[in-house]
Amino acid sequence: MARAAQEKTAVPDIPHPAEMTVLVGHLKAEARMLSALRSGRLHHAWLLSGPEGIGKATLAWRFARYLLAHGDAPPPEDGDLQLDPAHPVFRRVAARAHPDLVSVERIIDEKTGRPKRAIGVDEARRILHFLTLTPAEGGWRVVIVDPVDDLNLAAANALLKTLEEPPQRTLFLLISHAPGRLLPTIRSRCLHLPLRPLTPAQVRETLALLDVTERTDAEVLEEAIAHCQGAPGLALKLVTSSAGRLFSRLRATLDAGGVPDRAETTAIVQELAAARDPHALALFVDLLRSWLQERAREAALHGNAQTAQRLARAEAEIAHLLTRAESLNLDTGLVLTAIFQDLTRALQASPA
């Protein structure tokens, strides 16, 4: 049951990529997959990279389903990778019960109820075990790692061995939010397929297809589309998580050039701590960090080097604080309070 409660599904209303029927954009990437199938020379490992929430995993699962359902027979010229959700392969893949597919993702720690910090070697071994057995349907076997950035060193090395000597008719689909940080040895085995963020129109289309539009307040929706950086995954989190709402309140103050006062930050700390949702805290801090990055970049472009440096440093400090807090399992409220202190210091020192 632990794997059923994965990170991706933990935010309500967002289907796991294994169940996702909607994909908007990434036509070029899909075309490359189709042409690889047509050429009859399918590379054994693909690295799908790009910002979080833009549909990398959705595309990977789509590719996997197509290959499991149709094999590597050349697809028709005008075809795509879409598979009917009623197709037996779609059903089994969505239930994680396809005997020729294994996926490794971050799982929820049963003791703490939080997602584990990394994908460990035990998870990687599931891949190795899977590959020691023949494919049940005699065709392709598919391995999905989402994201490959989360593999710890031992797990990455275990995976590396099979990437170097892949068994026949095996497709690895590795998803990465930060391909630059991967082991070069892993990166060099893969066909790199960088995916780009979607346009606001594409994000809007995605949300409409997922029936989010009707169920969401128009203003909240527009705000989410404007601030999701082309990632429908993030837009969905913004509309469903309390963190999105809280941050948009804070952003109003910040964008006006103000410094949040104690009453405001205390209210946020209380609400987030009360939510008891580790995702909400992570999302809130992510939003804050990308706001700081954005402002720092702007300041730098306007020749305001000092401000840029100060903001960038605050961002880095917050990131550091969060990592340490996670490893020490500190109290959410205290962590946030400390983060706000950093923020306030950085903002007060900068000329308005």
Place this chain on the structure above:
Amino acid sequence: MRVTVERNALLKALGHVQSVVERRTTVPILSNVLMQAGEEGLKLTATDLDMEVVEEVAANVLEGGAGTAPAHLLHDIVRKLPDGSQLSIEQPDEGRVAVISGRSRFMLPALPPEDFPDLAAGEPSHEFAIPVDDLAFFIERTKFAISTEETRYYLNGIYFHTLEREDGSVAMRAVATDGHRLARAELPAPEGAAGMPGIIVPRKAVLELLRLLDAAEEDVQVALTQSKIRFAIDGVVLTTKLIDGNFPDYERVIPIDNDKRLEVDTRLFAQAVDRVSTVSSEKGRAVKLSIESERLVLSVNNPEAGSAEEELSCHYEGEPLEIGFNARYLLEIAAQIESATTVFLFSDAASPTIMRDSDDDRTIYVLMPMRV
């Protein structure tokens, strides 16, 4: 779906299929058993994605259809129902399965049958029938030597293959090894098996198969596809993936010119090994065999726990020899030997040794010595 079925028949079938269902699975549908009601009765299927067990139960089908329910739960419920009672299984709606017997009524959560994995497809390349005793012989004689070391995954099962003997007949062999010992069993190949590719049947499937063979009477129907093997045993069908690897060329490690022949009473030998190894260290477990004409001395010397020695009479004509073996390995092989006398064939203290049954040449065991 609406069927009525006899409790004992259902319990027996559930007992077979539920044993492949893992207790702790992360995929909800895999803890369920698939029930399909058709003209022939009620078909039960369970799987762990590596293998699948299917069994049909005679049932009175009032309404065809399919459903799934938690396998262990269902097994526990049926087990507690009174002996010989009739029970009815129906599906009031998509999300539930009802089990009703007499005044007992259970409502179990169900998952859609369309989500249930399917391991059965595939056109067989080879089909043959093998007597239950033969298949059980292959497995029982070799399974103790299967490796559990995951890095050499191609040793994590029993290797079955056929070969032509010198007299032109075709034999089937089962081989298992973990690098320290090897077991090889050979029988005449069943008709239709000649020319089949060598396959490695995974350990878990082998053990499951052995359990099913326990109560079987009719010949086992075996079908081999490109990547799977299927065994039909008295109405129970086990299908398993195979190990995707090449079994090493084991013939190279079986010595052919070991000329020092020792004959010893199997039971006395095993009992003596068991006794002297009491003082051996947990790690080493080495037993030294000192052999001279008509006399075999087993000894263990453990600086921490003391030493032990036992003398046995034997039949031996070669030069005196001292050689060490792992006691557990000696015992496991001795347990396979049914006749009163065990034959050892040695070359020297550092070379692989052959152990075999004095009046059964269908099996042969190879054991690597230990330094003592």
